[in-house]
Amino acid sequence: MTAVQRTLELPVAELAGPGVRPFGVYVHVPFCAARCGYCDFNTYTASELAGSGASPAGWLEALRAELALAASVLGAPPKADTVFVGGGTPSLLGPDGLRSVLVAVRDTFGLAADAEVTTEANPESTSPEFFAGIADAGYTRVSLGMQSVAPKVLAVLERRHTPGRPVMAAAEARANGVAQVSLDLIYGTPGESDDDLRGSLDAVLAAGVDHVSAYALIVEEGTALSRRIRRGELAAPDDDVAADRYELVDDVLSAAGMSWYEVSNWSVSATTRCRHNLGYWRDGDWWGAGPGAHSHVGEVRWWNVKHPARYAAMLAGGVVPIAGQERLTAEQRYAERVILGLRLAEGLAVDSLTDAGRRAADQAVVDGLLDPGALRSGRAVLTRCGRLLADAVVRALLVG
DSSP states (O other): OHHHHHHOOOSSSOOOOBTTBOEEEEEEEOBOSSOOTTOOSSOBOHHHHTTSOOOHHHHHHHHHHHHHHHHHHTSSOOOEEEEEEEESOGGGGHHHHHHHHHHHHHHHTOEEEEEEEEEEEOGGGOOHHHHHHHHHHTOOEEEEEEEOSOHHHHHHHTOOSOTTHHHHHHHHHHHTTOSEEEEEEEEOOTTOOHHHHHHHHHHHHHHTOSEEEEEEOOOOTTSHHHHHHHTTSSOOOOHHHHHHHHHHHHHHHHHTTOEEEETTEEESSGGGSOHHHHHHHTTOEEEEESTTOEEEETTEEEEEOSOHHHHHHHHHTTOOOEEEEEEOOHHHHHHHHHHHHTTBTTOEEGGGSOHHHHHHHHHHHHTTSBOHHHHHTTEEOBOHHHHHTHHHHHHHHHHO
16 A cells, blocks of 8 residues: 555645544445335445446455555544444445454554444344354444334335344344444335334334434435335325324333434433434544545545445545545534534534524524523523424524
């Protein structure tokens, strides 16, 4: 890598701030066995990559090159407080592949003594041996894509796991040394009933996980699901139904002892919250490695080219795999702090708002969207009604 490093230059003037705020590493795995109908993530199936020359082995080699570049650019890089391997389907790499990813991060950045290390996983590409392998490699946390236990909902989403597999996988993860286990849900899918969602929540609680993420279905343009809705085969998701389902999720998880700490995330305690994602929401720094990954250090944000073949070819040729970058203005940074911070249960410091923003916060209390007690204590914290209208509250605080 020595010769390659000399030719690599990030197209930014400076990267200020690493080591001051929490520092994370995100690794994007762009491979999937099949494409789900609702997914617009930067992922590729084997058939979509045929003839491109892209492969998991080539991706891993390029990843090592990018991580080495990252360490050299940052000078004395901070040790990673968190690592998050997402996708795509990272579990397709198997325990040995995921071990190689973590070794590459450890060799370039190093890991903090108490680092949180997460991988996403499709339940169908896991096993007791898989979980034992990643735990031995140093992974402390796994996030399993469950979405629903209702077969008809899984069919609409084109999810290919069997309804009972996520719960079984969660138990296997715990039994084989993974310290923290999270399950992901999607609600508001066309054709889903309240009972379908209740069944999924019952399964989540039966699994005994310590973290749940639950997201309203968003129909992204260009996906198979959007085309089905446009053709009239399925009804579009209903906002009022989604709001009712959110309240159902919150009621059930809260009654079971889980607390929301971000609009779409619940955990059994402060120690089981996803620290990596909290780094995003709290304006931390992170290096995103892999095709299409986004990075943020200091006042600079950049993103990589998307296709894994081009990503690997650029790094092999000594070219930085960046598709674009921007230096955030003071106004952009302020807006992001409001947008992201307000999503958290800890809320925003009122004194960080503009005068107009503080007046809007007072009005949001009157409207039942911000907690009055928290505001008196100097924090802008969403009520549950406010969580349902979070985007509107953000707009009000920014516009004043």
